Amino acid sequence: MSKYIYLDTAATASSSKFEVADNFANPNSTHAAGRDSFEALEHARETMMTAIGAKRPSEIVFTSGATEANNMAIFGIARATRGRVAVCAIEHESSLMPAQELKNEGFDVDALSVNKNGLLKNSNFNKDTKLVIVQHANTEIGTIQNIKSIAEEAHKVGAYIHSDMVGSFGRIPVNVEDMGVDSASFSGHKIGTPKGIGMLYLRSNTPFKPLIYGGGQERGLRGGTQNVALAVSQEKAASYALKDMAELESHYKKMKQYLLDEISNIEGVRSTINNDYSLSNICHLVFKNKESETLILQYGKYGIVVSGGPACSSDEKSPSHVLREIGVPQDEIYGAIRLSFGPDTTIDDIKAFIKATKEIQK
Numbered sequence: 482m483s484k485y486i487y488l489d490t491a492a493t494a495s496s497s498k499f500e501v502a503d504n505f506a507n508p509n510s511t512h513a514a515g516r517d518s519f520e521a522l523e524h525a526r527e528t529m530m531t532a533i534g535a536k537r538p539s540e541i542v543f544t545s546g547a548t549e550a551n552n553m554a555i556f557g558i559a560r561a562t563r564g565r566v567a568v569c570a571i572e573h574e575s576s577l578m579p580a581q582e583l584k585n586e587g588f589d590v591d592a593l594s595v596n597k598n599g600l601l602k603n604s605n606f607n608k609d610t611k612l613v614i615v616q617h618a619n620t621e622i623g624t625i626q627n628i629k630s631i632a633e634e635a636h637k638v639g640a641y642i643h644s645d646m647v648g649s650f651g652r653i654p655v656n657v658e659d660m661g662v663d664s665a666s667f668s669g670h671k672i673g674t675p676k677g678i679g680m681l682y683l684r685s686n687t688p689f690k691p692l693i694y695g696g697g698q699e700r701g702l703r704g705g706t707q708n709v710a711l712a713v714s715q716e717k718a719a720s721y722a723l724k725d726m727a728e729l730e731s732h733y734k735k736m737k738q739y740l741l742d743e744i745s746n747i748e749g750v751r752s753t754i755n756n757d758y759s760l761s762n763i764c765h766l767v768f769k770n771k772e773s774e775t776l777i778l779q780y781g782k783y784g785i786v787v788s789g790g791p792a793c794s795s796d797e798k799s800p801s802h803v804l805r806e807i808g809v810p811q812d813e814i815y816g817a818i819r820l821s822f823g824p825d826t827t828i829d830d831i832k833a834f835i836k837a838t839k840e841i842q843k
Contacts, residue, residue: 486785486830491620491648491763491821494673504709509698518709525709525716532719533646533667534656535682542681542699543712547647548575550666550681553692553703554643555579555614558664559588561688562641564611567591571599571624571803572616576645580614597807598754599624604634613642617665618649621803621819622754623763625653632661641687647671651722652730652760663687669715672722678711725824733761733822736831740764740820743835749842753809753817762822767809768842771816776841780818783837787818 487495506514508522526538535541544550556579559566568580570592584590593615594602599622606613613635618625628644635642641663649655651672657665664687669678683689683702695704741752744766753765768776773789780787789801800814809817820834 484784486783486833488820488822488826488830488834489786489788490823490826491671491819492788493670493676494823495825504713506709508707508709509696521713522707522709525712528716529667529680529719532723533650533665533682534658535684536658537685539700540682540685542683542702543707544679544681544703545677545708546670546679547645547666547668548679549692550668550679551575551643551645552579553681554664554666554683555583555612556692557683557689558641558643558687559583559612560690562611564640565589565591565607565609566612566614567593567606567610567640568614569593569595569601569616569626570806571595571619571621572614573620573645573647576614576616576643577802595624595806598758599803599807600758601626601631604631606635606638606640608638610635610638610640613640614644615642616645616648617655618646618653618760619803620648620763621801622765622807623648623756623759624754625649625758625760628662629660632663636661648760648763651719651726652733652762654726657682657684669711669718672715673718674711674714678708678715680715729824730761733826736822736826736828737761737764739828740831740835744838747835747838747842750838751813753804754807764820766818766820767804767813768816768818769812773815773817776816776818779841780834780837783833783840785834785837787820787834789818 504518504521506518508518526541529541530538566583566588580590596602599619615626615631617628632642643664644662646655646665647668650667663684665682667680670676691702693704698704749769750766753767804814
């Protein structure tokens, strides 16, 4: 990516630092090579357990990514408890679409509204609610929810809570035990692994029906031969992210504040939300009477990579559901871009972005 100024780390991070380990043998085989793979897999499981603050290695289930983990948790817990489901209106599609499918199956599903900054308005859950779904940090606008408080309210009515922690892990402290969540999803490529690895945290004794059946791998919770090499890659990436998290957080805050200060002096563009409530590595902007696709191409002419939102929904022509829910005006809702920083982002990159923005806004 050296030929670009890459400001789209929230879509995927560079994987150049994490080589894929040579653990090719099936970890479920009993021969020596299989046992070596099994030991590598379990070491990765224990490392990830510690990284997210879980209590037991058995609470870590390796998956192909966070989309699978979200689907597993939502279908698995909902179908096991057979109660009402409450889902935050600005969730990622990999949570919203399973919730919609549950509705199609006859489940009662409530949408939880948010304010103009993307924060949950209230957590007065229905007494029949059995599953609450709230993302820790929104990957489009960066809003950070008070998951611990929301989990407490969910548990008061006897509900379980699932949280998508893709955007927050490695950027801000995450401790699933302290936060009180019953399940959580994580993605490897968001912290620098190759695509194709993620995991589900599933607290012990949480009601759950598997989504994928097979040979009994992952304690029967997720069938299919595990990808040991990528699990080890995720372990390495997580260790790296957590080791440098505080230093990077400070770096991101300085760059983001500089960017916001400069943007405030450019007519026709503004920060979408109050950034007191958002991740320091994400900055979401809206332009008046512009289109995201055009803006992305314009920045591309300056060698700058930005996005219009999550890459998973980049082919959609309608306005972002997140921006609709937070009430972005009609003359701005189509002109949204997201900048997201990574460890290699520099203040010079931000200065180049500001310079390009001034040219684009002339």
